[in-house]
Amino acid sequence: MAAGDVTRRASITAPSMHRRPSARRGSLIKNPQTQSQEVPWDIIDRCALPIVLCHALAVVLSALLNAMHISQISVFTLFLWFSISVTGSLWFYHNLQVTAAGKAVLVTGCDNVLGNALARRLDDLGYHVFAGFQNKAGNIDADMLKEDCSGRLHTLQLDITSETQILSASLYIVDHLPEGAQGLWAIVNCESWCALGELEWVPFSVIRRAMEVNLLGPARLVQVMLPLVRRARGRVVLASSILTHVAAPVRGVHAASMAALDALAACLRRELKPRGVDVVVVAAGEYTTGSAWLSEEKLLEQARDMWKRLSDEQKGAYGEDYFEQALRSLEKYTKSADGDLTAVTRSLSDGVTRTFPLARYTPVSPREKLKSLLAEHLPRSLYEGLYSD
Secondary structure, three states: OOOOOOOOOOOOOOHHHOOOOOHHHOOOOOOOOOOOOOOOHHHHHHHHHHHHHHHHHHHHHHHHHHHOOOOOOOHHHHHHHHHHHHHHHHHHHHOOEOOOOOOEEEEEOOOOHHHHHHHHHHHHOOOEEEEEEOOOOOOHHHHHHHHHOOOOOEEEEOOOOOHHHHHHHHHHHHHOOOOOOOOOOEEEEOOOOOOOOOOOOOOHHHHHHHHHHHHHHHHHHHHHHHHHHHHHOOEEEEEEEHHHOOOOOOOHHHHHHHHHHHHHHHHHHHHHHHHOOEEEEEEEOHHHOOOOOOOHHHHHHHHHHHHHHOOHHHHHHHOHHHHHHHHHOOHHHHOHHHOOOHHHHHHHHHHHHEOOOOOEEOOOOHHHHHHHHHHHHOOHHHHHHHOOO
């Protein structure tokens, strides 16, 4: 499968390219009473290393006290005392939030469910929100967002691959900043172009488009908006994917563009740290990186068109059965019940609202988290032996 031909004639596109139900109509934001329990990976990631260090410190201190005959206190007692103290301090530190009053946030990709839901959430929290739509004119979601939210929310025409629209948006934001605001508190990029398919199958126009939307567009957006963010000593929040750490067939183009964005964010974080600007990456699971809301009919239609585009030699090399099998492996992305965006929206919101945000949030399933950790720390040959797709 390939995502998104530039002409949009047979392409599996990111959610921003097709009409979907809005967040208020409840397609992918599950009801709080029915959603599955979220794993608090952000808290675990923040506390894991300090707790390990607490144990190491307890071992060393206990040995010294015993050797010097000062105390016979056990390692466990010291570890427990250190852990409670450190965990309590980290919990307080983790939950500190900035004041929303007088702070403005730009959210791109509000055509898609994720950006739309985030704009609503930030508006509910009291932020001034500039919601960017790739196609604002005649967009029902834009009209509903404006109608449902407070007067603090502004909708913008903003295609992040358009230099003109980025510059126009920056001028509009400057003119409509809340009173007393020194600049833009945060940029949150939720725009995504999801390209699915083995590399040989994907038209080059699709690869170019994926890079324009997932890497070049966000880079140019940050360049233009950064002076405003720097004046507010705010932050840049970028939506990425867990696929950057987990290699998998059929997802190569999308994973490559997301990995490039991750690398850019890592360098940008070090560049902006001396200037008081945080850079946050939210690496979501596969179901929330642009493909959770594909329709099965569209998927099949685009697959048939892609098969027609292949040469006779390519069709013979892969075979229709293999192509069909690859297609069926993507059917899970058409099941909207699996696409709960609650954890991802919360992570993006935390990147904006926390006083001390994490550098990287991973709102993923336990299985994806384990796979990512193994991919990072196991020898490559062993990992590929365990996960031979």
